[in-house]
Amino acid sequence: MTVSRVVFSFLWFACLVFSPQVVSAQSSGLGPGWTLQPEASTIRFQSVKNLTKVESSGFVQFDGQIDPDGKAQIRIFLDSVDTKIDLRNVRMRFLFFETFEFPEAVITAQIDPSVLADLPTQRRKVIPLAFELKLHGVTKTLETEVAVTLVGDEIVAVSSTAPVSVAAADFNLEGGIKKLEEAANVAIVPSATVTFDFMFSRNSGQQVAQETAPEAQQAAATAIEPEGNLDEEACKGRFEILSRTDNIYFASGSASLDKRSEPLLDSLVDIILRCPDLKIEVGGHTDSDGSAAANKRLSERRAASVENYLYGKKVSGNRITSVGYGEASPIASNDTPDGKRRNRRIEFIVVD
CATH class of the missing domain: 3.30.1330.60 (OmpA-like domain)
Known part of the structure; x- marks a missing residue:
């Protein structure tokens, strides 16, 4: 829901980070591009039930890259939503995100390297970010602010500077909220906040980004739930x-x-x-x-x-x-x- 939206925002943040081709003092452009490192990255969203109970959840599977021409894209595989409770994950997938029809959330952006041209000397910059988010069949242009930190010549971190608020109504997810409320017998605030920390590494060549594609395609169909037969x-x-x-x-x-x-x-x-x-x-x-x-x-x-x-x-x-x-x-x-x-x-x- 709002979570999806938030996730997408995160992805966009990551896209900007890739732009830091400028990240390396030796770079004059995006070079071979940048790849998101999901094992070192997190996407979290917070929802509120019954007015006071705050729950934090996230996504396990996502990928992203920034092309040499500055086009950035991040995909979040919604089947991988992780609330730490099995049946709650199933509710999110089938009742809220409807992953059988909308398996991914996609964030895209065109990066201007000049925005981060002084990152090698500043080391950390807080910048505005405009991105396009496609979620639940709806595409919207959003804006936020992210912190870009140069960890090394080959690594850049992109993080939210404050929780990002996302409304379910913006992505036609009000019906999903209602289904969750009825299934769990709770009242849910129809918006959520998202926080994220993304790590990107510079590609050694074009082949790096291409090799991740088959794994990403497989991940899109993988749910985070017990393997094999169910009890x-x-x-x-x-x-x-x-x-x-x-x-x-x-x-x-x-x-x-x-x-x-x-x-x-x-x-x-x-x-x-x-x-x-x-x-x-x-x-x-x-x-x-x-x-x-x-x-x-x-x-x-x-x-x-x-x-x-x-x-x-x-x-x-x-x-x-x-x-x-x-x-x-x-x-x-x-x-x-x-x-x-x-x-x-x-x-x-x-x-x-």
């Missing part, structure tokens, strides 16, 4: 969270799955395969428009469509059953459009 508690928690996403779509009055549903369902397949001993019920629910009998039939057909999709994606045997509940189990009022939307849903539960 029953972790499985049940994930299915409960996936039931809250609202990212399974059907045309009005139809049981045909919209292609927009596939990214979430493909993520669900991975979780089902990691819970090999459990049977899953796919439950279909509708709003109260129309007759109860028609809604029951529609919910049954929609649940069956999801069941068939999952069986077509490596899920074997009789591990999945589909049930249609019609309008019998609403989770919101059917008197409002938003309430009806929430009642039209697919849920996943573990059954005996």
Whole structure:
């Protein structure tokens, strides 16, 4: 959420740091470019729950580089969000960031080397930074201030001078905030603050930046969670969270799955395969428009469509059953459009 935004800001900071080609007294430009060193860098964001409880989280996987021409880019792999609690990580990924559709946050900037031309003599400078952040399908231009410190001719540190405030509304993340609040039964301040410390090293040549690309691509699909099969508690928690996403779509009055549903369902397949001993019920629910009998039939057909999709994606045997509940189990009022939307849903539960 705000965290994503903050992360992006950090990345931009890093981009500026790369600009310090000027960093070396021997450089007249960006030379072979600069590469972010994630093992020596941190990105943290702070959120507030129930008005007074402050929680600090971060991201484990991110990369970045500054090209010889001054173009800087940093990518944050949102699946790597780390709150130190497994199911909270899962909520952030599926309910807030919706990483099955938006796996990365990307920061880009064009660096002017002249801004840091005197860094070799000053050693540390606080500079304004303008950057573009792409998060959750939204791209915005932002501004902040960072401290750039010359650690050595080959190393530069870029750090936030103060926490950066990011509003969820700027990146269409208000819906994610609401889902988190309902899932955890808490009130969340719809903005967050971000702090960061980035370390960049000068490339020995163009090949350095190119060699990091395959690893970065692999990292983008890697979630920070237990490896291998999941225990029953972790499985049940994930299915409960996936039931809250609202990212399974059907045309009005139809049981045909919209292609927009596939990214979430493909993520669900991975979780089902990691819970090999459990049977899953796919439950279909509708709003109260129309007759109860028609809604029951529609919910049954929609649940069956999801069941068939999952069986077509490596899920074997009789591990999945589909049930249609019609309008019998609403989770919101059917008197409002938003309430009806929430009642039209697919849920996943573990059954005996």
